[in-house]
């Protein structure tokens with residue numbers, strides 16, 4: 001295995017991305033403590049908060065009430081994922097002017113390779129990227145940049161001096177440079193893994209460094225442990241490309257959306273969005289799962305299989321059948337969480353659907369596929385949502401299915417409407 005002797009990776013991680021994006025987009029928020037919430041509700045939690053608010057003790061994941069009591073002055077803003085995705089694309093464009101982005105890890109994290117002579121100029125290039133972003137996107141949206149012999153260590157470096165950090169981890173100064181870090185600062189060490197490490201007698205970075213790849217594998221009970229050990233020690237570890245296994249969308253239902261009929265509408269919308277993404281990426285699915293959770297914590301889930309399909313009607317029918325089954329079981333309950341997943345993915349060429357279905361149902365399916373394709377192209381041309389099967393409603397918080405999650409930055413196509421012109425403030429109960 002290859003062990004780089006210099007710096008080969010540059011990792012960029014934006015600081016408090018959603019909150020700083022709001023400051024950039026809304027000048028009135030610039031000097032205020034800002035938190036971003038996913039729903040216009042007093043019963044939700046912050047998905048981002050700026051560094052100014054953190055000075056008052058505000059943290060990501062805090063409830064609205066906790067954030068207000070820590071920082072009475074906080075401006076709570078409803079997330080505008082479409083705007084953040086637009087910014088993301090502008091950011092990529094700017095970074096690409098200096099160095100090609102090799103991989104986008106999330107909406108606010110991306111990685112570049114340093115090749116040849118760039119490896120000697122890593123810090124200089126990083127400063128150029130930082131200055132370019134400040135000049136062409138805006139100084140409020142600060143990145144923290146890390147440089148290292150591999151992606152793993154560059155990411156660790158980017159986290160080391162937030163916000164607006166610029167940190168280089170060089171193979172020659174390892175492990176000294178990282179010995180002070182808690183183990184959970186390493187990507188891949190969760191609190192559960194930390195407990196396992198403790199059981200194995202490893203309680204510090206020095207301890208992890210001194211262990212062997214074999215022991216790491218043993219502690220992790222998988223090859224991931226060995227992989228982490230090798231990356232920590234500065235080896236270039238290539239990872240097989242992950243294969244797509246499912247398309248899923250979930251939703252926490254706002255008040256007023258927890259009745260069976262509203263939850264059902266929501267499920268249709270989420271299903272149609274998941275199906276749209278599946279088609280755009282060129283797959284068929286042969287099963288749908290839905291999970292329902294009620295406000296008293298009861299949980300139901302079910303699966304429905306079908307011949308490999310890509311049309312809305314098949315997926316919506318399956319979702320409806322499953323929802324009715326679930327709603328029957330959870331009689332009278334208020335729905336709190338709803339989740340749909342399309343799986344059993346195949347490329348159309350790999351489909352053996354014809355073995356299982358003949359004649360009329362096959363023709364019927366082809367007809368629905370054509371209808372779906374026509375609807376997709378109309379929605380692409382005229383804006384998402386102008387045509388759909390059945391009733392289509394807007395959800396509170398908007399942007400069904402285009403929530404930004406780990407590892408997937410939505411396409412602008414995932415959003416229905418043009419950008420909302422104004423930031424909506426969440427009303428304070430007393431105002």
Ligand SMILES: [Mg+2]
Pocket residue numbers: 013014015016017108
């Ligand atoms: Mg970030």
